[in-house]
Amino acid sequence: MTKKPKILFIGPTPPPYSGPELSMQQFLESESLNSEFDIQFLKTNFRKDNTKKGKLDLSMLSNFFIFFSKLLKLLISKNPNCVYYPITPTQIGWLGRDVWTILLSKLFGAKVIIHLRGSHFKLNFKEFNSIVKRVVGFSLKKVDCGIVQAAYLKDQFAPYIPLNKMAVLYQAMDIEEFSPNSEIPIEKGKILVMGHMTKAKGYTDILKIIPDICSDFPFAKFYFAGNIRKGERGVFYNQFTGEKIAYEDPFEVENTILNSEFKDNYINLGIISGNNKMEHLQSSDIFLTASYSEGFSRSLLEAMAIGKPAVFTPVGAHREVFENTVHGYSFVPGELDGLKNALKTMLQDEVTRIKIGLTNRSHVVSRFSIDTISEDFKAIILKVLA
Structure with missing residues (x-):
């Protein structure tokens, strides 16, 4: 029997119940993906309140070390063929986790897929510190595939990731859970x-x-x-x-x-x-x-x-x-x-x-x-x- 490719998913899950968290949960529970791959998961979010996302404090610093110790352990023990990782659009996010997650995964021989769940990385990148730009650019060149949520966003990581390494993945919806219910009346206006x-x-x-x-x-x-x-x-x-x-x-x-x-x-x-x-x-x-x-x-x-x-x-x-x-x-x-x-x-x-x-x-x-x-x-x- 052929062994399934090992995929390490890195990202947030609910709570909070926002788009990135719910989408990751959908992928982790997907029958199609689980039948094809041996999926391991490393959770990135430690805050349950959206208002505190991206806020630099002592809890973020302590979780930086906790996260990378867990990542290192998984890369050594599971030896994944591929790492899937939704990146952030901010300078602090790239310096705090994204750059090192990409480079560490590549160091252990994994293919790396990054996913931009937004449309503003390219604009934000212009404001990054010049040294940070070089570090981020270096890490992006190591990426095997960049995923965006629309075809016209394929240039978000240019010139670091060529277009032939970019892919489009639209938002997914549970059409059974989110379906019309005629028993609940519509409130006009x-x-x-x-x-x-x-x-x-x-x-x-x-x-x-x-x-x-x-x-x-x-x-x-x-x-x-x-x-x-x-x-x-x-x-x-x-x-x-x-x-x-x-x-x-x-x-x-x-x-x-x-x-x-x-x-x-x-x-x-x-x-x-x-x-x-x-x-x-x-x-x-x-x-x-x-x-x-x-x-x-x-x-x-x-x-x-x-x-x-x-x-x-x-x-x-x-x-x-x-x-x-x-x-x-x-x-x-x-x-x-x-x-x-x-x-x-x-x-x-x-x-x-x-x-x-x-x-x-x-x-x-x-x-x-x-x-x-x-x-x-x-x-x-x-x-x-x-």
């Missing part, structure tokens, strides 16, 4: 937003247009699921335009709404998960994401899988897998008039909302099921091993 409540996620932009939207559509209510976070720890550029994002304090902008006549049109749900999250997704009328940068928004795909119409920014994979007016209405991140027009168009036409929702469900089932994406991932790994 319920606009759901999920994710970090920061400037880079478009949170402050959405708050600014609430008065205009709700003056014309008093029944509209904006529900925000996530945590408000000061500062930015990874996204500093408008990925669509390339311009630097002008930071705004989300707490200050929120206070403006809370002290206005439209305070009842704003609902802060905090972090939601499980049945609570599913109920809000099912009962929403429109799903909204106003992010300045994404690889492929998991929450957007979840809403579309459930059959929700969407208003979204054409960043990351969105611009090549979703079509304006077919899967929803798109607008350039940061352009408030575009955001307002997209929402107003959607709010005034229930028939169109229903039609787009049905289209979205069909689109996700046909292109982004776990089975489909796992097969694509398996093909990428096998090509690297070959």
